[in-house]
Amino acid sequence: MSRSKPVAVVAGVALAATLLGVVSYATTKPSSPSGSSVAEVSADPSAGVYPELEAYARRDANDGLALGRADAPVVLIEYADFKCGYCGKFARDTEPVLVKKYVDAGVLRIEWRNFPIFGEESEAAARASWAAGQQGRFWEFHRAAYAPGAKEKGFGAQRLAVLAKEAGVADLARFTRDTDSAAAREAVSRDQEQGYSLGATSTPSFLVNGRPIAGAQPMDTFTEAVEAAARAAEAAGSKAAGPDAGRDGASAGNAR
Numbered sequence: 001m002s003r004s005k006p007v008a009v010v011a012g013v014a015l016a017a018t019l020l021g022v023v024s025y026a027t028t029k030p031s032s033p034s035g036s037s038v039a040e041v042s043a044d045p046s047a048g049v050y051p052e053l054e055a056y057a058r059r060d061a062n063d064g065l066a067l068g069r070a071d072a073p074v075v076l077i078e079y080a081d082f083k084c085g086y087c088g089k090f091a092r093d094t095e096p097v098l099v100k101k102y103v104d105a106g107v108l109r110i111e112w113r114n115f116p117i118f119g120e121e122s123e124a125a126a127r128a129s130w131a132a133g134q135q136g137r138f139w140e141f142h143r144a145a146y147a148p149g150a151k152e153k154g155f156g157a158q159r160l161a162v163l164a165k166e167a168g169v170a171d172l173a174r175f176t177r178d179t180d181s182a183a184a185r186e187a188v189s190r191d192q193e194q195g196y197s198l199g200a201t202s203t204p205s206f207l208v209n210g211r212p213i214a215g216a217q218p219m220d221t222f223t224e225a226v227e228a229a230a231r232a233a234e235a236a237g238s239k240a241a242g243p244d245a246g247r248d249g250a251s252a253g254n255a256r
Helices: 007-028 051-056 085-103 120-133 138-145 157-166 172-179 182-197 219-241 245-254
Strands: 074-080 108-114 205-208 211-214
Touching (some): 074 085, 074 182, 085 108, 085 219, 120 157, 120 182, 138 157, 172 182
Antiparallel strands (some): 074 205, 205 211
8 A cells, every 4th residue: 555645544444354253254154054144244335334434435447457437426346356156156146136226327437447356366367357358348347257157167377368258258369468478567566465455365355435345245235335326426416506596597598
């Protein structure tokens, strides 16, 4: 984390690190007869939110590793590893629903962060995903790499080339160069450092407008988090507009 970060951000990160540790424990302990675990996400838009951490959203319209409008009111940041089974479960079962329900509606933006924690093949897959993104095919690569049974085949160089071809990457020679480039290593390292600075020690981990969520939680957890964040953003927008905004608009309309 940069030394130039304000003290308030550092404090927010420390709090988030503590919370992520608590939630990580909660996601591994049995809390229901079925053995599933549900993170507690309050309907209160401000509960469990660290506003300082909203700055971790890049909102770069040219980011090939993101989905949705750069100005969407809610940003979900995902820290994940392609060798992580729970990340694959989220990618197959939950993320498509979020995309259809919120990204397509302009409410949500999803920003990917490579967070490889399972060794050399994880690192290689992370760099390869970044390389696919340079040709506008990150999400197609993401889908191929998280397909059922994909991680069991490994992420060696030949396998990554196969996944790139499945993803529709046009220039495979460039893909190979980009995967092994210093730029790819730097991009992955930047994502890793951000994840570690938040206290993430397992995958997947998330931020939803500054609210930390750990683990491949059930759909309801993400629905509640996204909708609470959207309400908070709407309320903040209304407050910024001021109580006289509607009155001024009416006056202007009457003046025509």
